[in-house]
Amino acid sequence: MKKDKKELAKLKESTYFHKGHLSLMGKRAVSGYLFILPFLIGLIGIFIPSIIDAFIYSTHEITNTPTGYELTYVGMDIFANIRKEGWFLWELQRTVTKMLYNIPLIIFFSFFMALLLNQKFKGRTAARAILFLPVIIASGCIIQVENSNALAGLMEAGDTVDAINSMDITTFLIGIGLSPSICETISTVMTNIYAIISQSGVQILIFLSALQTISPSLYEASSIEGATGWENFWKITFPMLSPYILTNAVYTIIDAATSHTSTFMNVIDSVNNQSIYGMETAIAFSLIFFAVIAAILGLFVLLISRLVFYYD
Numbered sequence: 001m002k003k004d005k006k007e008l009a010k011l012k013e014s015t016y017f018h019k020g021h022l023s024l025m026g027k028r029a030v031s032g033y034l035f036i037l038p039f040l041i042g043l044i045g046i047f048i049p050s051i052i053d054a055f056i057y058s059t060h061e062i063t064n065t066p067t068g069y070e071l072t073y074v075g076m077d078i079f080a081n082i083r084k085e086g087w088f089l090w091e092l093q094r095t096v097t098k099m100l101y102n103i104p105l106i107i108f109f110s111f112f113m114a115l116l117l118n119q120k121f122k123g124r125t126a127a128r129a130i131l132f133l134p135v136i137i138a139s140g141c142i143i144q145v146e147n148s149n150a151l152a153g154l155m156e157a158g159d160t161v162d163a164i165n166s167m168d169i170t171t172f173l174i175g176i177g178l179s180p181s182i183c184e185t186i187s188t189v190m191t192n193i194y195a196i197i198s199q200s201g202v203q204i205l206i207f208l209s210a211l212q213t214i215s216p217s218l219y220e221a222s223s224i225e226g227a228t229g230w231e232n233f234w235k236i237t238f239p240m241l242s243p244y245i246l247t248n249a250v251y252t253i254i255d256a257a258t259s260h261t262s263t264f265m266n267v268i269d270s271v272n273n274q275s276i277y278g279m280e281t282a283i284a285f286s287l288i289f290f291a292v293i294a295a296i297l298g299l300f301v302l303l304i305s306r307l308v309f310y311y312d
Helices: 002-016 024-058 077-084 088-116 126-135 141-147 151-158 160-165 169-175 182-189 193-198 201-212 218-223 228-258 262-270 279-305
Strands: 062-066 070-075
Touching: 024 062, 024 070, 024 279, 062 279, 077 279, 088 126, 088 193, 088 228, 088 262, 126 279, 160 193, 193 262, 218 228, 262 279
Parallel strands: none
Antiparallel strands: 062 070
16 A cells, blocks of 8 residues: 555656656646636635634624724624524525526526627627627726616606606516516516626626637538537537636626625625624625625536536
8 A cells, every 4th residue: 555655656756757857747737836826825815814804703793992993702693683684684585586597697698699709790899899898887987877876867857767667578478478487587687688788798708718719620520520500519619618607607606796786785885884783793794695605606616517528
């Protein structure tokens, strides 16, 4: 047993070193570690200490003093009080439900638009720029305009809002014979179209970049063998893009959770500004939300990773 371990250690050493110098595999390993070094620094130096501090604050009552603040240990009382708050669970459920609706739709929409924009047609560059505009719109001063609801105020000056409100999509769909559950799903999707489009810009770019990495020779070889475009999609395009589906799923979940449009993020901010609760309650809310998002993230990664194909 010891002999096998020594031979395995020698084999690993010979893989990464050759005549006292780094081999090609060793250089690649070093490059990989250097690539993730900024992430490790941020994780160990910023993220983990922040989580530890947040947990400490959530188990103490914070009292402001002239020289700073004082911590009084209260254990898990804050979490126990949160559990009794029915509105808290309702807001959390509403936020998570909205995320679970939007995430697959965002990924599907960005995947479809990337496939469309990858085709050769006139005005392709302009179309790509237009579809990336939501990323620009969702930043900077545009967020302030959106948060102030200026657009809604302008619309209310006319009859546009009344006309839109008079259109009950769910009633119309039920009237044509669809089941109430399907009607509710379609209505939810239609009311979230703006959010879906505005949150798909980065995902479209990632999918577009991934499509550029697929060698045309794969399609040429399959066409020679008589494969149709549908078969090429399922046998070549989709498997080659599957790692990027996982990447986009992770990005979309985190983006949806931390976006300024996230309902629960606004709840946390509101609780933090209310004297009836205090900062420690807002921190406890944040930790619970963090745990829920981490669970959703782990579930999506577990499910999608089984479908990922890595081309070697």
